[in-house]
Amino acid sequence: MANSTGNIIDYVSRRTASFDERPFNDVDALVLASLAYQRMPAAVPTLETALERHGTFAARVRDLPSYRKRAGVSMLGALRALLRAPFPAVTLADAYAALDGGDFAHDAGYTGLADPELTEALFAGAAANPRFAPIRVGGVRERFSEEDQTQFAAMTMLLPDGTLAVAFRGTDTSFVGWKEDFNMAFQYPVPAQRSAAEYVAHVAGLWRGDLILLGHSKGGNLAVYAAMHADDEVRARIRRVYSLDGPGFPDEVVAGEEYRAVADRVVKIVPETSIVGMILETPEPCRVVRSNEWGLMQHLAFSWRVRGDAFVEAPGVSASSRYFNRSLNQWLAGMSAEQRERAVDALFAVLGASERKGLLGLRDVGPKQVAAMLGTFAGLSDEDRRHLVEAATLLVKASLSIGGDPGEREERDDDSRDAER
Structure with a gap:
């Protein structure tokens, strides 16, 4: 694939070097963000389980005998867990093994807009790839409320070097999820944004290590919001924040101190005819990628072109995308x-x-x-x-x-x- 182009499925099928050989890159971020659209099987521990068992020193003491049995560790290893909360998780390979073909369907466990078969192929490729298969996934949290107009989901993936990659799910197919997106035009913050900040605070409080926050579509907006509202100690641990065709923020927000504090770590990537990523203010420089689709369909992550370890870049967004951005923002401003x-x-x-x-x-x-x-x-x-x-x-x-x-x-x-x- 070094000289030919493909998509993220081709990438996970062919690029097998370890993270020691090839550090985490932009394409890896899109892979993890795309996997987050799939509901994880019951074998993947939830954030609530981690908080209950390891959220406080007293909880870790109570859980010590059970943890030693579950993890199969020595007494010394179990005692270490008193000082540092363990990361209850399964590998991506084991998570895939716990899913079956029926789980990759819109009426089962898949929540995104793409063809579920593409996500199944991506998961299968990642599970068979020595680069991705050992990544440990846990800390799953999902919240959905028609009453509060909230659609939120996130998971944490532990990379081999100890970095915690927090993946926020983008908008699902529900009207609740899409209405929450539209609510961003007049409400700040929306419930999912508050949930994202709370989630990162819990993850950072439980587990040590640097943080990479990432998401596609609304997930990218949630990643940036969570970074903006992290406390100083947690913010210092954040290496990068990926907004992959994610909507922006009201102009008074991007002009504020909280945004400026993380702006140098925000990596915003959009396709040539970006629509979703152009909503509201987008002050940070966008990297633009080629897609094999047109119009709104370019929002789909599986359409983004990949060559080697990087996206195939375009010189800028299209005239139609810039027109949409100007028209929508002028309409909202009025x-x-x-x-x-x-x-x-x-x-x-x-x-x-x-x-x-x-x-x-x-x-x-x-x-x-x-x-x-x-x-x-x-x-x-x-x-x-x-x-x-x-x-x-x-x-x-x-x-x-x-x-x-x-x-x-x-x-x-x-x-x-x-x-x-």
Whole structure:
């Protein structure tokens, strides 16, 4: 693959050198962020289990006999666990072995927008690769609440050199997850951002070592937020923060001290026609990568081109991406927080009334139908309705990326272009 291009599946299938030989790189970050879309099997310990057993010295004393039995260590090894919390985890290889083919499905354990078969292939390649197979994964936490409009998930992976790679899951296919993303236009912080900061505080308090925070889509935004709100001691341990086509923050946030304190460690990578990564302010310089898809479909991590140990880079984002960024941010700047909230509530009230179950249910809906649904919603100006149709069109396009027949997808894309005109 040194002279040819592929994607992250090709990368985990062919690049087998250890982290001692080739240090952690940008492509590794996208691999781990992509694995985080898969719900881990029960064999992978949760953060709650770690906190209960090892969160305090008293808890470690109580758990000592059980820990010695579980870990199969000597009394001396068990006593060391009193001073330093052990990292309860399984290897990526063992995590994959605990999953079966049925777990890689949208109605089972897979939560992302890509074809679940791609994630299964990525997991299989990583589990067979001596670079990734020994990585230990634990500290899983998932929170989902329709009432609080919260969708959050994270896991921690222990690299061979002792670095803790914290991977935040991006937006799933639920309307709850997408509404929380849209809520960022008027609410700061959203519940998932607070959950991310809390998660990093727990991880850093339990386990020693440097930290790499990473995530794709909303996960990238959560990684940056968690770094911004870490205390000084934890922040000093953070080596890098990867926002992989993740949305930005309101302009008053990126102008603040907390953001400036971590800005030099933020690595933001976006595809040429980035849409999600251009939402809200994005002051840090973006590295731009090539994709084998077009438009919104470039958001999918499996479309990013890889050569050797690095992404194939492009000179900059496309004119359409820059136009979207300017138009959206100007639109948001011209609205009050109340107007933004009303518009978002209107959009998801209509989508919820459609009895569609998240983005999976939108696959059979064209933007014209969504426009008709929004047309029945009272109290919207013509301009608000037009902008909501544009926002709904993005959701429909995102839904089209979830599997489906290529011919049907092309036909729906034509429908999307007609609606945009």
